[in-house]
Amino acid sequence: MTAMLETAILRFSKLRRAPGSVWSEATKKQAPHKPLLLLSLLDLVARGVVSSSFIDVREDLVELNELFTNYWRRVVPIRQTSSIAFPFSRLHNEPFWKLVPAANQELDRKTINSINTVTQLRQVAVGGQIDTDLYTLLLKEENRSILRQVLLESCFSTAAIRELNDQAAIHAEAFSYNQDLLLKAQLPLVKEAVESANYRAMARDQGFRRAVVTTYDHRCALCGIRIVTAEGHTAVDAAHIVPWSKTHNDDIRNGMALCKLCHWAFDEGMVGVSDKYVVLTSRQIALKSNVPGSLQTLTGRLIVAPDDESFWPAQEYLRWHRREFRLI
Numbered sequence: 009m010t011a012m013l014e015t016a017i018l019r020f021s022k023l024r025r026a027p028g029s030v031w032s033e034a035t036k037k038q039a040p041h042k043p044l045l046l047l048s049l050l051d052l053v054a055r056g057v058v059s060s061s062f063i064d065v066r067e068d069l070v071e072l073n074e075l076f077t078n079y080w081r082r083v084v085p086i087r088q089t090s091s092i093a094f095p096f097s098r099l100h101n102e103p104f105w106k107l108v109p110a111a112n113q114e115l116d117r118k119t120i121n122s123i124n125t126v127t128q129l130r131q132v133a134v135g136g137q138i139d140t141d142l143y144t145l146l147l148k149e150e151n152r153s154i155l156r157q158v159l160l161e162s163c164f165s166t167a168a169i170r171e172l173n174d175q176a177a178i179h180a181e182a183f184s185y186n187q188d189l190l191l192k193a194q195l196p197l198v199k200e201a202v203e204s205a206n207y208r209a210m211a212r213d214q215g216f217r218r219a220v221v222t223t224y225d226h227r228c229a230l231c232g233i234r235i236v237t238a239e240g241h242t243a244v245d246a247a248h249i250v251p252w253s254k255t256h257n258d259d260i261r262n263g264m265a266l267c268k269l270c271h272w273a274f275d276e277g278m279v280g281v282s283d284k285y286v287v288l289t290s291r292q293i294a295l296k297s298n299v300p301g302s303l304q305t306l307t308g309r310l311i312v313a314p315d316d317e318s319f320w321p322a323q324e325y326l327r328w329h330r331r332e333f334r335l336i
């Protein structure tokens with residue numbers, strides 16, 4: 009074992025974590041923020057999303073936060089919430105992580121300890137700088153696996169370790185499914201586009217969602233709305249055109265990013281998409297009172313599709329939807 013790895017093991021096993029009665033046995037009665045953030049970081053490095061020792065608070069944080077939240081929910085009671093901004097800033101007091109200040113900002117202890125939201129974090133910092141020796145170590149799967157084990161064993165109970173290992177497996181599966189979907193979208197349509205049976209439902213959902221939401225860049229295909237919060241929460245869902253229950257088809261071309269209202273209206277057959285990619289609305293919408301005006305104004309507009317045409321909704325699926333709801 010190299011000296012660098014030994015140092016990393018020592019540092020990961022001695023994270024400074026606040027003790028407190030709010031924390032259960034699952035996290036050894038100490039705050040779990042830092043180890044959960046580091047577990048998420050290990051996943052992100054494995055995905056190739058983080059490709060340098062600098063973690064950008066704008067570009068990398070959304071996906072990091074999604075993984076962090078998934079881990080958090082597995083070991084922390086539902087009533088306790090947290091923001092990733094908390095560990096992202098407090099890791100500054102560990103020897104391997106430095107918060108990099110934004111222009112004209114001073115990062116003294118008081119400023120760092122006052123950061124509780126992503127918006128606050130982005131005001132004072134541009135990112136986190138990992139020790140370059142540590143980053144080099146993290147590029148190797150073997151080292152990541154050793155360091156993951158160190159984090160788990162030093163910070164969590166046996167039951168919590170089981171939960172976190174399961175979540176890590178889902179993250180890996182979701183990413184592999186996501187990559188599969190992106191590749192398969194370049195091939196001609198087939199009935200069973202991806203071997204979805206090999207994947208667990210949770211991994212499929214995450215993989216499909218990531219593929220659709222990112223190819224549409226968080227924009228609703230029908231109304232064009234795009235709202236992403238600082239924490240990375242998005243107004244859109246990854247919607248299936250032909251429902252998953254009918255054909256088990258997660259092909260990206262059987263998906264569209266839709267906001268909650270458009271998703272509901274599409275699933276109810278109140279709106280559809282023509283063979284020219286124009287939004288159609290059902291007669292029901294025109295006749296009914298209390299239907300939001302915003303839905304009616306969509307009629308005749310072109311959908312907002314991904315830049316890359318290979319990801320556009322397939323005509324075959326849109327036709328199925330129009331027929332199903334008698335939208336002409």
Ligand SMILES: [Zn+2]
Nearest residue numbers: 228231267270
């Ligand atoms: Zn919409």
